[in-house]
Amino acid sequence: MSARSDLATRREELMAQIRQAAIEEFAENGLRGASTQAIADRAGISKTKLHYYIASKEELYEQSLQSIIEIWSELFHETATDEGPEAFLRSYIGRKIRHSLEHPEVARLFTNEVMRGAPMLRDYWPSSREATMKAAERVRGWVEAGLIRPVDPVLLQFNIWALTQHYALHLTEVRFMLGLGDEASPDPEPIIAEVTELVLRGLRP
């Protein structure tokens, strides 16, 4: 067992390394600007070896996007939903910002793709829209129950999205403005507190 498992494990580990390297490089330079040489360097392997494990740069890009969507989907569905807006939003905003600060490249790659006009995400939009509409329904329920003031439930989602993504996209700026070093990660808690407070108060009936 150990031999087979070792081989499979090795391959998976390498693929994980490659995917991580790819996400970072694509996040920084976009699909066009990313080079397979740079991805290989980040993954610590040769360009030829990289190409042994991937079909093409484009396919690797698509897989990277796919893995991001899965990560976020899990993050959203792990959040309990039946305890009212305050509990839900506190939990979701906290998780989202913490993840953003730990893995800013994830949000960056996504934003990069969307800024290009999202040509690779066309197929994904419909299912994303469905999820948005389902969430909107829940927000409407909160409004009708008088738990929050009347809001546009789609724009609310955009706004929360904006607030939680921002700290990943602009981490460099945030670090500088908060007087942190180039590699230091800012303490997520004050940021979470501030964003949560803004949203919860902003929604009060």
Place this chain on the structure above:
Amino acid sequence: MSARSDLATRREELMAQIRQAAIEEFAENGLRGASTQAIADRAGISKTKLHYYIASKEELYEQSLQSIIEIWSELFHETATDEGPEAFLRSYIGRKIRHSLEHPEVARLFTNEVMRGAPMLRDYWPSSREATMKAAERVRGWVEAGLIRPVDPVLLQFNIWALTQHYALHLTEVRFMLGLGDEASPDPEPIIAEVTELVLRGLRP
């Protein structure tokens, strides 16, 4: 005089065309991913001609960034500041979002640069920080005057920034979720209303 002026005017017009083309191309593909051929095409000139008017792709990129910063600086300083937080925020958020929706490429290019780690903006950070600190001071004044609840004045700026930039960065997604066509611009007013309301209510003492 007219001859010289005509020449000078022509040159300036051409440079403006080039800069606009550059901002669009850089916004979509980043510094690395942008091609001078694509910029030339967008500007309606030949690649050789483009290179006659610019020193290098990098320099053109820097100029593009510079012009963005000027645009935003004007936008900020045109907003009257001495009528209290509500008037100021209503005005600023409105202007910012309107501009974002009309010229999404501006916000996109900036975010693109920041996501890369902002290597070209190192020189600009200090003066930006100064402006941020000055604005923070004003926010503190509002807090002390009891006009808004106590908030972290720097994070507040990030949050407003996040909310107003988002609609430029994610315009493609926004369009899709709102059921608009690929080229249609969404009506900015409902968005402005929703964002303004969230911020103003979120800041109530």
Place this chain on the structure above:
Amino acid sequence: MSARSDLATRREELMAQIRQAAIEEFAENGLRGASTQAIADRAGISKTKLHYYIASKEELYEQSLQSIIEIWSELFHETATDEGPEAFLRSYIGRKIRHSLEHPEVARLFTNEVMRGAPMLRDYWPSSREATMKAAERVRGWVEAGLIRPVDPVLLQFNIWALTQHYALHLTEVRFMLGLGDEASPDPEPIIAEVTELVLRGLRP
């Protein structure tokens, strides 16, 4: 006039050099086996320069095929047709073999493409078929007039084609069997005489 003409002339000369180099390389190694480096070397220019003048290897290949077809078409139509089969065949076979021995690469490239299954010539077959049918009609006329014995007019064309192409394709072998040097061209006249005699006698009523 001289300046413009010189420029245009230079370009045309270079293109002719490139086309010739391409035909030779493609004739020897086929589309897949040919390398743009080898074509550039044969043309006496750098690979980069070659790629400045061509769109792609495939397109250059197509142009090479196209130019061959034109050459042969001219060769066929230059032959007078209204003086009966003997005069026509003597003239055509002579021209064809002379050309074959002088430019064996032309016949070779064509055969190379046909041997692959002729994927690039699909578009050309129909018009070729038309020409074949028209020629077949003429042969039928000869038969009816009692000038030649009854033959399948299409297979006759194939056979003449086979006999005149062969000396281009197998020039290396022919040279060796005739005891010639590696670069020497065999005297075409005895070959022409022998082939012509075989065909004319083979067609006698």
Place this chain on the structure above:
Amino acid sequence: MSARSDLATRREELMAQIRQAAIEEFAENGLRGASTQAIADRAGISKTKLHYYIASKEELYEQSLQSIIEIWSELFHETATDEGPEAFLRSYIGRKIRHSLEHPEVARLFTNEVMRGAPMLRDYWPSSREATMKAAERVRGWVEAGLIRPVDPVLLQFNIWALTQHYALHLTEVRFMLGLGDEASPDPEPIIAEVTELVLRGLRP
């Protein structure tokens, strides 16, 4: 004994598969254009496995050529020679064309090599020349016996060679001109009849 024999048999079968695959691939794409991957695919094995059984692509190419020469040599020597030119030529032309149409890849590979300048056949030419000279002697005998008209006995061999090879090389074109499907094999008999008639009549004293 059976075990050893089975193993040996298996190996030989596999080698035959490989050789056939190689001939087809080399016939279509030449030595340079052929890929070991494509040969492996045609043989139904993995590229690694292929390389386990062959020393190199070049060596496999040489073996392929060698096996072709053996095939043709057998084909020639199986033809009875002591019944005069007509019987001999009828038999040989028939066999040759039938084989050409059944195994066009054989003739194609050979022609491909010759068109390249036959660098791999240098060693083979002398023995081939010897055979040609022997056959020429026999033709001269026929001429002296008044069985056929005076002809150049070497060129006659080239011409017969040309006529019988052509239908293999240009099968694609032949199929199209005769209105056959892409995979259909034309009926060899009318072709044999026409070629035989042309040659026999063309040689009449």
Place this chain on the structure above:
DNA sequence: GATGAATGAGGGTTCATTCAT
């Protein structure tokens, strides 16, 4: 000022072959 020609460096990818097991 303007433009076609040219180029060295690098882009992504494939290839025949070897390694390691």
Place this chain on the structure above:
DNA sequence: TATGAATGAACCCTCATTCAT
């Protein structure tokens, strides 16, 4: 015997930039 992993060389082609006129 057999196979997944690995690799250096080469492939076609594009790029930002410079040259020459």
